[in-house]
Amino acid sequence: MHLLRTTMVSSTGGYITRRLHVPQEVWSQGGAKLPNLVEKVRVVGILCSALEELQTISSDIFGAGNVSSGMALGIGSIGRKEGEAWISKLDEFLGVCDGVVSNFGKKLSVGEGFVLKKTTWSDKLGRRFDKFTNGKNLDSPALYVQGLKKLFSHAQLLDEHTKAVMSQPVAPAYSGLPMDIRSTADVKLRRSSEFFASVVLTFVIRDLSQLLDKYAKKCEKWLAE
Template sequence: MALGIGSIGRKEGEQWAAKLEEFSSVCDGVVGQFGKKLGVGEGFVTKKSGVTSWGRQITRQFDKITNGKNLDSPALYVQGLSRLFQAAQILDEHTKAASQQSIAPLYAAFPADIRAALDNKLRHASEFFAKVVLTFVIRDMALLLDKYVKKCEKWLAE
């Protein structure tokens, strides 16, 4: 789609919508599996459908991260967050392209119903990052700062 080869039409829009739907299922699966446990996802509307194979895969990856030694190193944690947010930039670029006053030519080529569906799916992905990922990261950073302050207080007391 991004290569500019051939024409952009309904078929390509439906394929992009299907990929966004897969990602949406992953987001819903993460909220379903970890929302209550981590205290995130409040107000994030989840669908009643079951967790897809993508959701199961991401759940296994999260389990490996939280049970392994990956979180022992603040540098690895920050690198992981950095990679996540860099990869999420593609969603931001598509959201801007689809929702700006002057729609990007790629999105303008899609039929109106496909554009509306894509806009809803991109909005859902944005809500996931805003209400789940960022909430978790900010709470986690607050905990890390609290621990750092306590260590500094002990150091100053000595």
């Protein structure tokens, strides 16, 4: 996700593999008709909101800074109570992920097998959903890409926590937590990664493939002229 975001924000684009360079213009070219754009913009907006809340709780519990680098502030006062509060917020985030798949997965052809049981929106999730359905022109490629930039930036929080809990020795931010709390956090962070792999990256890579194909055809036309 970090590499994909670089291709969107850098004026020269970026490499997402050693052989594939994606120019920034790929994301902003006119005339691209991506499928189910309204649903994708809604999903991205909902996830950004959920990750912003998770970031706030992470800062409250672990302190500001990168938890995997050992630079987070407030280390030393984290125990079971704080760990259980963090687990609770990870549960809430996974509830949002499950809700996204249950409500949008079929339409977007993503997330098969991710949700273990049928999930419905709670009142809180419903309000978050409504926030991204009212008063906006959701059928906008520019709004979609803007949302992806924000989402991929926010998602780095999950990467930081995953590195912190998996590092050997465990990062200072997690060293004061009981083993069972650490193990539970590890499981929930892995499930978050599975969600981004099976849902978000699935439809984003599909869209990128379509955009690259259109961009290549444009380049062929320019060369011919």
